[in-house]
Amino acid sequence: EAGVAQSPRYKIIEKRQSVAFWCNPISGHATLYWYQQILGQGPKLLIQFQNNGVVDDSQLPKDRFSAERLKGVDSTLKIQPAKLEDSAVYLCASSPSSGANVLTFGAGSRLTVL
Amino acid sequence: KQEVTQIPAALSVPEGENLVLNCSFTDSAIYNLQWFRQDPGKGLTSLLLIQSSQREQTSGRLNASLDKSSGRSTLYIAASQPGDSATYLCAAPAGNFNKFYFGSGTKLNVKP
Numbered sequence: 001e002a003g004v005a006q007s008p009r010y011k012i013i014e015k016r017q018s019v020a021f022w023c024n025p026i027s028g029h030a031t032l033y034w035y036q037q038i039l040g041q042g043p044k045l046l047i048q049f050q051n052n053g054v055v056d057d058s059q060l061p062k063d064r065f066s067a068e069r070l071k072g073v074d075s076t077l078k079i080q081p082a083k084l085e086d087s088a089v090y091l092c093a094s095s096p097s098s099g100a101n102v103l104t105f106g107a108g109s110r111l112t113v114l
Numbered sequence: 115k116q117e118v119t120q121i122p123a124a125l126s127v128p129e130g131e132n133l134v135l136n137c138s139f140t141d142s143a144i145y146n147l148q149w150f151r152q153d154p155g156k157g158l159t160s161l162l163l164i165q166s167s168q169r170e171q172t173s174g175r176l177n178a179s180l181d182k183s184s185g186r187s188t189l190y191i192a193a194s195q196p197g198d199s200a201t202y203l204c205a206a207p208a209g210n211f212n213k214f215y216f217g218s219g220t221k222l223n224v225k226p
Contacts (some may be wrong), residue, residue: 004157033214035216040218041218042120042203042216042217043203043216044216045213045214045215048213093158101163102148102160102163103150103158105150105157105159105160106157107157108156110155
């Protein structure tokens with residue numbers, strides 16, 4: 001089966017600019033996650049979708065970050081305006097459900113904010 | 115909220131050694147726990163998923179154990195190889211919908 005696809009792989013922007021990341025999960029996976037991984041740290045959950053509904057976005061900085069999952073399949077994560085501290089790798093993952101299932105991660109999108 | 119801690123943060127061993135990576139978590143009401151491997155500049159690859167009803171899970175030279183009562187999991191790597199060099203992360207779920215919380219990882223270097 002195809003894995004989790006993410007794009008772009010790399011993005012460099014100036015602070016206060018906007019950026020969007022795209023994720024296509026494994027076909028049929030109901031749950032989709034966006035994680036932020038800052039260098040040297042473990043991934044931190046930003047938002048979790050179950051089908052096309054948000055089940056947790058408690059750690060999403062909603063003043064600048066937004067995410068949507070269209071028709072319960074693809075998802076986009078947007079940052080506007082970006083800050084220096086947003087420099088990180090943004091990882092998308094999916095699982096068949098939110099129960100006891102394996103998370104499958106994409107390769108990630110590395111963001112550098114100058 | 116789940117707090118996940120991994121010790122040590124970094125480990126350097128000669129090839130062929132057996133080694134143990136540790137993971138501790140604060141909320142023991144978990145359905146499962148996962149171990150991942152991350153190579154530099156890459157995403158995370160799932161290594162082992164241990165269900166709460168299991169005590170151990172094995173895949174090749176890897177063996178993961180889970181002790182819910184003490185809030186601990188260990189990843190045992192037998193006969194380490196240079197290709198095992200990577201960062202190893204554990205993730206434990208908590209709360210509704212099983213949000214996964216990650217430790218900061220153990221960076222392993224296996225020297226030839």
